[in-house]
Amino acid sequence: xxxxxxxxxxxxxxxxxxxxxxxxxxxxxxxxxxxxxxxxxxxxxxxxxxxxxxxxxxxxxxxxxxxxxxxxxxxxxxxxxxxxxxxxxxxxxxxxxxxxxxxxxxxxxxxxxxxxxxxxxxxxxxxxxxxxxxxxxxxxxxxxxxxxxxxxxxxxxxxxxxxxxxxxxxxxxxxxxxxxxxxxxxxxxxxxxxxxxxxxxxxxxxxxxxxxxxxxxxxxxxxxxxxxxxxxxxxxxxxxxxxxxxxxxxxxxxxxxxxxxxxxxxxxxxxxxxxxxxxxxxxxxxxxxxxxxxxxxxxxxxxxxxxxxxxxxxxxxxxxxxxxxxxxxxxxxxxxxxxxxxxxxxxxxxxxxxxxxxxxxxxxxxxxxxxxxxxxxxxxxxxxxxxxxxxxxxxxxxxxxxxxxxxxxxxxxxxxxxxxxxxxxx
Amino acid sequence: xxxxxxxxxxxxxxxxxxxxxxxxxxxxxxxxxxxxxxxxxxxxxxxxxxxxxxxxxxxxxxxxxxxxxxxxxxxxxxxxxxxxxxxxxxxxxxxxxxxxxxxxxxxxxxxxxxxxxxxxxxxxxxxxxxxxxxxxxxxxxxxxxxxxxxxxxxxxxxxxxxxxxxxxxxxxxxxxxxxxxxxxxxxxxxxxxxxxxxxxxxxx
Numbered sequence: 001x002x003x004x005x006x007x008x009x010x011x012x013x014x015x016x017x018x019x020x021x022x023x024x025x026x027x028x029x030x031x032x033x034x035x036x037x038x039x040x041x042x043x044x045x046x047x048x049x050x051x052x053x054x055x056x057x058x059x060x061x062x063x064x065x066x067x068x069x070x071x072x073x074x075x076x077x078x079x080x081x082x083x084x085x086x087x088x089x090x091x092x093x094x095x096x097x098x099x100x101x102x103x104x105x106x107x108x109x110x111x112x113x114x115x116x117x118x119x120x121x122x123x124x125x126x127x128x129x130x131x132x133x134x135x136x137x138x139x140x141x142x143x144x145x146x147x148x149x150x151x152x153x154x155x156x157x158x159x160x161x162x163x164x165x166x167x168x169x170x171x172x173x174x175x176x177x178x179x180x181x182x183x184x185x186x187x188x189x190x191x192x193x194x195x196x197x198x199x200x201x202x203x204x205x206x207x208x209x210x211x212x213x214x215x216x217x218x219x220x221x222x223x224x225x226x227x228x229x230x231x232x233x234x235x236x237x238x239x240x241x242x243x244x245x246x247x248x249x250x251x252x253x254x255x256x257x258x259x260x261x262x263x264x265x266x267x268x269x270x271x272x273x274x275x276x277x278x279x280x281x282x283x284x285x286x287x288x289x290x291x292x293x294x295x296x297x298x299x300x301x302x303x304x305x306x307x308x309x310x311x312x313x314x315x316x317x318x319x320x321x322x323x324x325x326x327x328x329x330x331x332x333x334x335x336x337x338x339x340x341x342x343x344x345x346x347x348x349x350x351x352x353x354x355x356x357x358x359x360x361x362x363x364x365x366x367x368x369x370x371x372x373x374x375x376x377x378x379x380x381x382x383x384x385x386x387x388x389x390x391x392x393x394x395x396x397x398x399x400x401x402x403x404x405x406x407x408x409x410x411x412x413x414x415x416x417x418x419x420x421x422x423x424x425x426x
Numbered sequence: 427x428x429x430x431x432x433x434x435x436x437x438x439x440x441x442x443x444x445x446x447x448x449x450x451x452x453x454x455x456x457x458x459x460x461x462x463x464x465x466x467x468x469x470x471x472x473x474x475x476x477x478x479x480x481x482x483x484x485x486x487x488x489x490x491x492x493x494x495x496x497x498x499x500x501x502x503x504x505x506x507x508x509x510x511x512x513x514x515x516x517x518x519x520x521x522x523x524x525x526x527x528x529x530x531x532x533x534x535x536x537x538x539x540x541x542x543x544x545x546x547x548x549x550x551x552x553x554x555x556x557x558x559x560x561x562x563x564x565x566x567x568x569x570x571x572x573x574x575x576x577x578x579x580x581x582x583x584x585x586x587x588x589x590x591x592x593x594x595x596x597x598x599x600x601x602x603x604x605x606x607x608x609x610x611x612x613x614x615x616x617x618x619x620x621x622x623x624x625x626x627x628x629x630x
Binding site for chain 1: 440443444447481482483484503504536
């Protein structure tokens with residue numbers, strides 16, 4: 001029980017929590033409404049939804065408010081909450097052709113099947129800080145895609161930003177209604193016989209990363225699942241260090257599809273056993289085209305990586321698609337698959353990191369003892385190498401007392417002790 | 427939040443099953459200490475409360491000794507019914523040595539695959555707080571002396587309705603910790619005592 005050293009610290013812990021609560025809940029400005037978070041900080045909510053692996057924007061907004069905007073802590077709350085709920089049904093497989101696009105671009109091809117629909121994006125707008133708080137659109141800004149929020153009657157206490165009107169659709173310039181289920185560039189490439197074929201005649205159940213531990217050597221469904229709820233920054237970093245950095249396992253892809261839209265969720269009705277749509281989720285979907293150039297690869301064809309995550313998070317889905325194809329090309333030759341599987345989960349990584357703040361008095365004391373033992377066992381008994389026979393001033397270790405965590409400091413050393421004076425009082 | 431998906435007559439509400447979960451966790455964290463389930467529906471399920479409160483659609487369960495109850499619990503939770511040797515949650519309404527021996531224990535690499543087992547008994551006497559437990563005098567039961575994490579010194583539990591060799595079978599299944607099985611003794615009126623795999627059991 002090396003970490004259970006919070007002796008007498010309960011009062012300090014409660015007081016510390018109260019400090020957090022007071023500043024968060026009792027500031028001078030009005031309390032944040034959850035609806036505001038969903039409506040005005042929607043991308044942050046989407047990150048929590050995606051990294052939490054649970055489609056629940058309202059719960060994610062509660063979590064973000066509770067954690068003062070700390071995304072990973074909010075993800076922790078969301079996953080912990082989900083773990084208390086029973087699974088009621090399994091969703092049926094959704095064909096991604098059913099994705100109803102809110103935004104769709106095809107960077108690889110000027111005239112793909114269906115429209116290039118910018119939707120909501122600031123990709124082409126100057127990054128100019130707006131401190132005016134004006135909610136008015138800038139003059140000349142086209143209103144395409146600025147679809148009105150329309151309540152769907154599902155809930156009335158939370159604004160339904162994402163319940164975009166289906167009836168008030170923008171029209172194309174020729175007056176025809178916008179194609180919301182466009183075909184894919186990949187189909188064009190396939191018809192030109194330019195894609196590597198990955199035929200398989202079985203249909204295995206996808207690997208459930210929420211129920212089984214993930215280890216290298218798992219099927220692609222596990223790797224994709226891990227990335228779908230991975231931390232956005234972790235995926236971006238892993239992608240970047242592989243493209244530009246020391247690892248260099250992958251090269252840049254061309255994006256075939258970048259889509260943000262809605263897909264239906266269906267389950268079998270418990271009584272009739274018929275498929276029934278119980279809602280929709282918003283996802284970001286990316287197809288990344290890989291220009292195969294390896295000596296053993298089909299160099300007259302392309303291969304494709306796939307990215308899909310909850311919410312609107314293009315950065316994450318693009319990194320995921322690029323890493324997906326990179327892992328498949330790599331075939332276990334490097335550490336890439338292991339890096340993706342073992343190091344991109346935000347909750348895993350931050351949990352491990354945060355635990356370093358817990359008391360390590362006993363383990364560290366043991367390390368000091370080992371240093372002393374090594375020194376005592378050395379031929380010159382260590383004295384010659386220290387360079388100074390007198391005890392030096394106590395660096396940093398000196399008076400730790402005075403922290404408001406009070407009783408926790410029972411192990412604090414008396415001031416003026418010699419270097420590393422870890423006494424026998426632990 | 428009661429789900430319309432769970433329609434069996436035994437189905438617990440989400441909050442009821444969460445309270446049961448908390449009680450069962452409390453029992454495992456304090457081996458040999460009496461914990462009482464408060465939900466009437468859970469109490470009525472007897473040892474099958476293990477499955478009723480903890481199972482969902484992804485949890486294979488085995489309820490041995492009452493087929494009607496087994497199908498009702500399966501309907502209420504949507505959990506699939508499987509043989510004892512494949513179940514994550516097991517309820518033995520008439521515990522027997524060979525049934526316990528069939529329960530999964532997982533492995534050192536995957537101890538989480540060890541079964542959680544509810545054992546029905548007709549009488550259960552144990553201390554409720556930090557007390558060491560009573561000195562029972564009925565000749566028909568079994569007294570266990572427990573030792574290990576969560577037990578200060580030793581703690582005694584008196585059980586009626588389960589043969590002593592059942593506990594020897596549990597000890598055998600748990601001899602390769604961390605592999606093993608976690609058990610609850612479930613007596614009348616919602617009384618529960620936990621026997622996690624880390625507890626050393628001696629039949630007095």
